Amino acid sequence: MYESYLTGLIVGGGLIIAIGAQNAYVLSQAIRREYHWWAAGLCMVADITLFTLGMFGISAALMAMPQALEILRWLGVAFLGWLSVQAFLQAGGGRASLKTTETAGRSLKGVLFTTLAVTLLNPQVYLDTLLLIPAVGAQQENTTGFVAGASSASIIWFGLLAWGGSTLAPVLSRPLVWRIIDGAIAVMMATIAIQLAVNGNF
Template sequence: MWESYLTGLFVCGGIIMAIGAQNAYVLGLAIRREHHWWSAGMCISADIVLLTAGMFGVSAVLLTMPSAMEALRWVGVVFLSYLAAMAFIRTATGRQGLKAAAEKSRSLVQVLLATLAVTVLNPQVYLDTLLLIPAIGAQQSSASTFVAGAATASVGWFSLLAWGGARLSPWLSRPRVWRSIDGLIGAMMAAVAIQLALGSAFLN
């Protein structure tokens, strides 16, 4: 049983940490202290729901809808490209851009909707949580324990992003450092968008 838990914890933890769009978005919110714990909670909830669904057969249904996945892929490309562009604009405007953004702080609902969009509009999330991870889980002695391990990894990782980003916010929000972080976030978002546009996510 513990072997299944540890497999879910470490293997799924590595996969979750590799989903750059979610990580970059939550970290950006944490640095600005903009409803970051709510956003992290949304990501955790989505992971648990998708992982559980994948282990109980949704992956088989997903494979029968290639046209839906294709449409979702292009919506994801557009949305992630938009997020990348916004990050690059913040990189260019620097501290003044941050002050302007602070004056127009988004509501909790807006942040949650954006977090949900970053999650559900990235087909890689479905490939990982509904296909790849269940394939690994099916080889374990206890599916429920495996999912518990995977859920623990998600809780730990997104909590670390939310806490760490907010904790280091005074240092990370310095103009030069923030520009570098925004540039990195923009690059990550753009890389995911390009990967989706080229269809390489479906070839892994």
Template sequence: MLESFVTGFLVSGGIIVAIGAQNAYVLGQAVRRQHHWWSAGLCMSSDVLLLSAGMFGVGALLLTAPEAMNVLRWLGVIFLAWLAGQALYRAVQGRVGLDAAASDGRTRRQVLLATLAVTILNPQVYLDTLLLIPSVGAQQESAGLFLAGAASASVTWFSLLAWGGAALSPWLSRPLAWRAIDGVIGVMMAAIAVQLAVQPPVA
């Protein structure tokens, strides 16, 4: 029984930890200390809901709606390109260092909407959480414990991103450091957008 939990944790963790748009966005918010726990919490909740749906067979519906997946794919490309452009613009123009009292004006609602968009506009998220991970779970002795392990991996990872990014922020107070952070995030977002555009996810 414990083996099912550990398998779920390792399989889900191995997929979630891979650097993606969602992780980059949450980490950026954490370094800014800007509604980062809300952002991370939304990612955790989304993963748990999608994984649960996948374990109950909802993922099979994806295979019957290739047009919808293609629309999501191109919306994701556009949104990721927009985020990349913003980050790269900040990297070129520069901005003030980290200031707990300063903000770029984003409200909690705006951060949550952006987090949701980064999550739902990536078709790979659905293939991973609704098809790939549940397909492994279906072979386990306890599907419930496998799901608990998979969900725990998501909660653990996004908690680490939120906590770790915020913990590092005092050492990232210089404008040059912010340029580097924005530059890295911008390049990552752009690379993911290009990959999504030229190489559609395959179930």
């Protein structure tokens, strides 16, 4: 079981880290301290749910509906484009110094909705969690251990993003730093949206 767990941890971790838009959003929320643990927790739950569903054969249903991935693809392009425009406007207009002791800006509902959108409007998430993960997991001696390893990777990674971002928040509280952060997020979101539109995945 240990070997299967370790394989799941490595494979799952590599796939999760590669999903740029989700990571960028959780990190930005952590630096702002806007319900960042909620966002990270929701990403963990989504990953664990998809890993488990994939191992139970939901991947076959997904393969039978390729048009669903295409719809998600263009919804993802539109949503990421919107996030990019928002970040560009914030970078250009500037913002007040980061308030590290209070939650401001978006509501909890808004943060959870955006987290779900960034997570579920990425076709690559389904290809990874419902196809690739089950393909590798089916070759393991202990599939339960493999899923547990992949799930642990999600918990560890998003926990580190939430903790690391919030810990660095006081250092990143100056308006000039936030212009740079918003600008970097805008470029990243725009790049991912273009890549999704052209290549079909992040």
